[in-house]
Amino acid sequence: MTPPVDPSLNRRKLRIALRKARERSGLSQREAAERVEWSQSKLIRVETGTVSVSVSDLRALLALYGVAEPDTVHELEEAARGSKGASWWSSYHDVVSPQFAQYLGYEGAARAVDTYHPIVVPGHLQTRAYAEALLAERGLAAERVRRVVDLRMERQQRMFGGPGRPTATFVLDEAAVRRQIGGRGAFRAQLEQVLDFAGRDEVTVRVLPFDAGAHYSTLGSFVLLRFSDDDDLLYLEHAAGSMTGGEDLELLAHYQECFQTLMERALDENASLDLINRVKQSL
Template sequence: MTPSVDPSLNRRKLRIALRKAREEAGLTQREAAEQVEWSLSKLIRVESGSVSISVSDLRALAQVYGITGHAVMAELEEAARGSKGHSWWSSYHDALNPQFAQYLGYETAASRLHTYHPIVVPGHLQTRAYAEALLAPRGLSADQIRRVVDLRMERQSRMFEGTGRLDSVFVLDEAAVRREIGGKEVLAEQLQQLTDFGARSDVTIRVLPFTAGAHYSTFGSFVLLGFTDDKDLLYLEYATGSMTGGEDETLLQQYQRCYQDLTQLALDESESLDMIDRIKQDLGVG
């Protein structure tokens, strides 16, 4: 029986294996597509992990690539059967754009997550009240806000309560933990949640103090995802979302160096949680 894992993980497994096999066979994407009589776009979608692949199509590619091992083929065929269906976020299609949906597939497969946020608490760590208050000025209907917040809450639950948890490090600018999104009570609840998350062994929260001065990423937030079986990936959180990975190695390395600089400038874990607690106490709530 096909393992009960998200289809995106099986598509990703196939993407990595088939891309590697094609490269080892010395074929370009166009050459491989021609040999199996596919359109180039179909092969590109398979190698991007954006679509499922049938067992018969998998076998056709395997023959071209020279994949003959019985155990390897059995594993790939199992992944092909499990690549069909919808990912957990598919039901929120009305609340996310295609770029972010693609990002969620990568995040689900990642082994580590390092991120920096200069303005607000990131969605991974938000309380429901904080998320609702953050979305309120965007001109969305009450139903639209509920859908986006439900997506964030389910993502949070899966990320921190499920199996295969991410090793996560969050660097938050001091502005993000002082900004009164939703008022003092909402912020106090949010800061308490940061403290609770920061006490976990798989979550590190660090604050970049105002005294750190200028640094490379003063203009925006970003996420670095790490994988055990693939290249790291950079996600830049613009208004519409923009993703890059191995196709722009220079930019990826630039942000990796930036993140190293941020961690050197940020307070350590204990100092960060102490600052968050002081800010919460200064709110005078509860």
């Protein structure tokens, strides 16, 4: 059974369509808000996808922007009806920060996800046992560990098991491939899962060897999200998490260039999987 479209994706569709329609009409956010007798902050929230949009509000904006093509109007009205309600991660509100919640909404809409981690296997690829062992060392309460791991497993299932799967490229540092987390058995199972994911058409796994040298993101992990209908986004994974896109093009460009450097210095796919398999066999 195909799961329903998450409300965040409908809000994103409306955000992009309404922003583009307003820009084509030549109106600023302030001018558009005044024409429909809204506060500017309400229009800003609609254009950032942080709130749902009622059908009546949508129709007011479409009329103002001169959008009248029946199929387009119908599609956007359906998106408005589907923009209400909680996103799938809302049930994990106790362990999801606002920044990460925003990131999850974007990740679900990305056509491509490029990830680098210098220390551990990225969360997208982790087994339950590996994730539990990793989090246990942070001194978290057992219930919080369970909740975070449940979130991680559901995110993984949605990313790799549902329709519209993104192209995913993972660059793992050799340290992540060799660091035994959770004991030999758990780590062996983790490497087996990485190899299983790497066998999928939409997934690429590369290993950055120890002799690759320094690069722009030597000390930190990051994710680049690419879209077919919007600008790329960068998510820096640290304690608070942070996301940047069009508001910091220079930083985004640095990390795009960094990922290209990582791909150039990493082992090719066959050599990468051979290394992972050899480490797994040694366990």
